[in-house]
Amino acid sequence: MYQMDFQKPRHVHFIGIGGISMSGLAEILIDEGFEVSGSDSQRSELTEHLEAAGARIYYGQRAANIEDGVDVVVYTAAVHPDNPEYAEACRRNLPMLSRAQLLGQMMKNYRYAMGIAGTHGKTTTTSMVTEILLAAGEDPTVTVGGILSAIGGNIRVGASKLFVTEACEYTNSFLSLEPNMEAILNIEEDHLDFFKDIDDIRRSFRAYAEKLPADGLLVIGSAIDRWEEIAGNLPCRVATFGNRPEDTYRARQISHDAYARASFEVLENGQSLGMVTLGVPGEHNVNNALAAIALCRALSVDMDAIRRGLGGFTGADRRFEKKGEIGGVTIVDDYAHHPREIAATLAAARECPHRKLWCVFQPHTYTRTKAFLDEFAQALSAADEVVLADIYAARETDTLGISSADIAGRIEKIGTPVHYFRSFDEIETFLLENCVHGDLLITMGAGDIVKVGERLLGK
Secondary structure, three states, X not given: OOOOOOOOOOEEXXXXXXXXXXXXXXXXXXXXXXXXXXXXXXXXXXXXXXXXXXXXXXXXXXXXXXXXXXXXXXXXXXXXXXXXXHHHHHHOOOOEEEHHHHHHHHHOOOOEEEEEEOOOOHHHHHHXXXXXXXXXXXXXXXXXXXXEHHHOEXXXXXXXXXXXXXXXXHHHHHHHOOOOEEEEOOOOOOOOOOXXXXXXXXXXXXXXHOOOXXXXXXXXXXXXXXHHHHHOXXXXXXXXXXXXXXXXXXXEEEEEOOOOEEEXXXXXXXXXXXXXXXXXXXXXXXXXXXXXXXXHHXXXXXXXXXXXXXXXXXXXXXXXXXXXXXXXXEEEEEOOOOXXXXXXXXXXXXXXXXXXEEEEEOOEOHHXXXXXXXXXXXXXXXXXXXXXXXXXXXXXXXXXXXXXXXXHHHHHHHOOOEEEOOOHXXXXXXXXXXOOOOOEEEEEOOOOOHHHHXXXXXX
């Protein structure tokens, strides 16, 4: 594999530079003095930001974008060998790195390289860690899979030896990373277009844990089924978080305010560290906070900074993000696209003041929809009314004969009112006619369903 020499900046070309992670890596290289070019399908705030920073961006992907002078090409998991730029790079015999391989090589340059993994909660926990470190006066480099207001985007280039990143299991990309501190928040079935089953997923998380050196740290949730199989017989230190008396970090005396934001006492090895109040709603965020606390305590961050960081974190972009109000209807957007995430988000929403809770859900990928039809129906039925959009295909084509109508049928059997529309225009018209003052409306999914709420608000 090609090894990047960060002391000798070269010309790097990114295929798909506008992605949330790729754009962040590109910005880090620009800051390090590299010449950066890249391509994407369309202009965005992220590509315009990179252009302003000095990158050369091509819109549309074609072989001619691989210009003379390119030294190495970086690509994402969504790029296939028939991509014209990928094929041209191969024809020229140029060195190539996946996004995860480049990220892994970057991590080697830091004394403390932290990778936060799990089926759910990676962006939120990475954001919590970032807020805590900033509150403590640290200067970390951060890549996060969402827009975090505290760093003005999805990337922060710091001057210290601290690196914080999400570690995604899809296509085993996290096995290319080089962390010496890890968190594994949870392990559940997902990405079944790549993984065979839950056992296959667990093997990958075990392999990720095995990457830690002897002086490293694994922070792992004890609610994970048979978590000892993931964390057992490792050379590094292991800290657990959860609600068992023997967990390294746990919460007690949990209470919630009117907006479902938790306050709780933190216990470290059974000893009280005092109370913490979160700025984000939901019971699931107590566990995310415990993982963040465990990682930061390993860096000797004091509890005052932890309290300030967690209290000041009000959510990353598209994580229970309040978009605005119209006609007395509160509109929130959330990235949840897995049944467990949906259940957690709706549980938090039910604690917020509302007359009726509406969930406008856009399923993400055909394989995930097929794998979790019954689970989606059960989770979505926690809303008072469900509105379904068509499946967001992402990287897939429809070869399974699955549609949102299959979820709708199952929700009907449960008894929750459900409405399925094929276009956003139809959804918006329906909502304008049926939502009333005091209602809480959540647009939900990993695709572009956020546009529905934004258009209702006139954004």
